[in-house]
Amino acid sequence: MNRHxxxxxxxxxxxxxxxxLSVGATYVNIIVEKNFKQFTADEEEPSxxxxxxxxNNI
Amino acid sequence: MIDNPCEWGSAALLIFSENxxxxxxxxxxxxxxISLFLGFQVLISxxxxxxxxxxxxxxxxxxxxxxxNLILWASPTPxxxxxxxxxxVPVELLMYLSAVYLVYLFSNRQVDMPTWMKVCFxxxxxxxxxxxxxxxxxxxxxxxxxxxxxxxxxxxxxYFVEVFLLFIVVLFIIKGLSRIEKKTERRQxxxxxxxxxxxxxxxxxxxxxLFFDLGPYYEQYKLFGMPLFAGLVSYSIIKYxxxxxxxxxxxxxxxALWILMFSMLLFxxxxxxxxxxxxxxxxxxxxxxxxxRVMRRELEQKAEIERLAVGLEKANExxxxxxxxxxxxxxxxxxxxxxxxxxxRGYVSMMTEGSFGKLPDKANExxxxxxxxxxxxxSSIDDFLEVSRIESGNMKxxxxxxxxxxxxxxxVDDLRADAVRRGLLLMFRSDMxxxxxxxxxxxxxxxxxxxxxxxxxxxxxxxxxxxxxxxDVKTKKMYVDIIDTxxxxxxxxxxxxxxxxxxxxxxxxxxxxxxxxxLFVAREMARAMGGDITVTSDGEGLGSTxxxxxxxx
Numbered sequence: 001m002n003r004h005x006x007x008x009x010x011x012x013x014x015x016x017x018x019x020x021l022s023v024g025a026t027y028v029n030i031i032v033e034k035n036f037k038q039f040t041a042d043e044e045e046p047s048x049x050x051x052x053x054x055x056n057n058i
Numbered sequence: 059m060i061d062n063p064c065e066w067g068s069a070a071l072l073i074f075s076e077n078x079x080x081x082x083x084x085x086x087x088x089x090x091x092i093s094l095f096l097g098f099q100v101l102i103s104x105x106x107x108x109x110x111x112x113x114x115x116x117x118x119x120x121x122x123x124x125x126x127n128l129i130l131w132a133s134p135t136p137x138x139x140x141x142x143x144x145x146x147v148p149v150e151l152l153m154y155l156s157a158v159y160l161v162y163l164f165s166n167r168q169v170d171m172p173t174w175m176k177v178c179f180x181x182x183x184x185x186x187x188x189x190x191x192x193x194x195x196x197x198x199x200x201x202x203x204x205x206x207x208x209x210x211x212x213x214x215x216x217y218f219v220e221v222f223l224l225f226i227v228v229l230f231i232i233k234g235l236s237r238i239e240k241k242t243e244r245r246q247x248x249x250x251x252x253x254x255x256x257x258x259x260x261x262x263x264x265x266x267x268l269f270f271d272l273g274p275y276y277e278q279y280k281l282f283g284m285p286l287f288a289g290l291v292s293y294s295i296i297k298y299x300x301x302x303x304x305x306x307x308x309x310x311x312x313x314a315l316w317i318l319m320f321s322m323l324l325f326x327x328x329x330x331x332x333x334x335x336x337x338x339x340x341x342x343x344x345x346x347x348x349x350x351r352v353m354r355r356e357l358e359q360k361a362e363i364e365r366l367a368v369g370l371e372k373a374n375e376x377x378x379x380x381x382x383x384x385x386x387x388x389x390x391x392x393x394x395x396x397x398x399x400x401x402x403r404g405y406v407s408m409m410t411e412g413s414f415g416k417l418p419d420k421a422n423e424x425x426x427x428x429x430x431x432x433x434x435x436x437s438s439i440d441d442f443l444e445v446s447r448i449e450s451g452n453m454k455x456x457x458x459x460x461x462x463x464x465x466x467x468x469x470v471d472d473l474r475a476d477a478v479r480r481g482l483l484l485m486f487r488s489d490m491x492x493x494x495x496x497x498x499x500x501x502x503x504x505x506x507x508x509x510x511x512x513x514x515x516x517x518x519x520x521x522x523x524x525x526x527x528x529x530d531v532k533t534k535k536m537y538v539d540i541i542d543t544x545x546x547x548x549x550x551x552x553x554x555x556x557x558x559x560x561x562x563x564x565x566x567x568x569x570x571x572x573x574x575x576x577l578f579v580a581r582e583m584a585r586a587m588g589g590d591i592t593v594t595s596d597g598e599g600l601g602s603t604x605x606x607x608x609x610x611x
Contacts, residue, residue, distance in 0.1 A: 022188070
């Protein structure tokens with residue numbers, strides 16, 4: 001295994017590690033903690049453009 | 059627990075639900091199957107090739123994206139919707155990065171991307187991986203079950219990164235085209251680059267439809283980039299041997315693809331999608347025709363090459379045997395035939411000179427014929443050996459400055475007695491403006507002159523043979539014409555005369571002995587010395603003219 005292959009392997013290891021970490025965190029937050037907002041029909045829907053420019057829904 | 063206003067049904071394998079429209083399945087399942095089919099086919103055909111692995115990863119990421127998206131449509135619980143919405147974001151960006159990586163490989167002659175560049179591209183993922191689980195990614199669940207969830211700033215960020223990556227794809231294509239000179243590699247890059255661009259551009263365009271509140275159905279068109287991508291990649295596999303795969307699977311893939319696309323037109327409840335499907339079917343029909351033509355030609359050529367290769371192998375074996383036989387023959391000619399011939403000639407000479415006592419006149423006459431025959435036989439063997447030397451490139455030439463005109467005159471003098479014996483008139487004429495000096499092998503030129511004048515004498519039953527030396531100072535050429543009033547040559551004989559073992563028709567009928575090698579050897583020698591021998595004749599019975607040409611000094 002040459003230097004480039006070693007570096008690539010380390011890179012992919014960390015990439016997969018962080019992806020799994022992110023997926024794990026998402027799973028805990030959404031599925032386990034159910035930490036998300038359910039909008040109701042009478043609530044004003046945040047359109048993508050409104051959200052992007054005004055960012056007042058976070 | 060969150061209050062759920064939607065009617066959530068159960069979904070088999072998370073994706074099969076009655077709540078999901080048929081169009082959604084069609085737009086999802088078809089590209090999913092095609093992408094996996096293409097990815098696995100390319101990977102299995104050559105798993106060691108980096109580009110094949112990257113294409114496989116890209117197609118698997120695409121299939122994962124499609125599967126997650128189907129879950130969003132059919133998901134039985136709100137948390138599942140938000141969860142998969144959150145996951146679909148990193149999957150989508152990873153797919154883009156993988157596709158960019160693929161184009162990079164083709165723009166860089168399949169040499170891997172340096173690690174620093176991989177790290178730089180991966181940094182684009184950082185905000186998404188960091189905030190995937192937060193409301194910055196998915197704000198919350200929409201009250202409308204069809205649209206899923208509201209998108210946060212992370213998703214907006216991803217959309218703009220995607221546009222940036224599209225520019226990177228174009229950049230890689232331009233950079234690669236400026237560096238790669240080999241035509242096939244350039245075409246491979248163009249096809250893979252453009253098909254990847256189309257694939258990603260469809261996706262990006264689909265994403266941007268959400269900005270303009272066109273409804274969720276328009277977003278589904280973004281998945282049609284994959285069949286186009288698969289088609290173009292398949293074409294490049296066949297035409298330019300990209301990914302080094304066999305072509306058969308690709309043809310099956312493209313046919314299946316077209317049938318599936320066409321069948322979509324027949325669905326009644328897809329009337330609103332018909333225009334785009336119709337256009338796709340036409341594009342695929344066109345691609346399919348090109349593919350099948352290229353495929354047929356490729357297969358025919360392959361079969362032809364294989365057939366020729368087998369024939370060539372056999373011919374080569376036969377040639378080797380013949381070459382061996384020829385070498386053996388040359389060896390026999392030079393040693394086994396020549397040695398006894400020398401003995402025969404020696405003893406005949408001794409007998410005619412009376413070394414074994416006085417012989418009767420009839421015996422002397424017979425010995426004279428034996429002597430003539432041995433001279434002919436020795437000359438034939440010499441011809442064979444000359445041919446052998448010419449063909450093996452072993453003929454040696456001893457170049458010197460010499461007077462070709464004088465040499466021709468001397469040869470005529472030498473052969474005059476023979477001409478008289480045959481009852482012929484042998485004349486020499488010249489019309490020279492220069493000295494007639496040439497740079498050639500005197501032995502070989504003498505041999506050529508002897509050969510041609512002897513031939514003229516042999517093939518002229520009555521009349522004369524004229525040797526005419528002349529030159530052309532402008533073209534710096536010296537000519538010696540041997541003009542006879544003999545048997546002449548037919549146009550067919552003229553064409554074949556200088557071939558090996560070629561003899562004029564009249565030679566056999568006039569019972570003139572010869573191997574048919576003399577003219578071949580003479581012309582090869584003349585050509586090797588920068589000259590030539592040509593022949594003209596008005597027809598059989600009308601005589602002929604042989605012209606020896608040599609360059610003047």
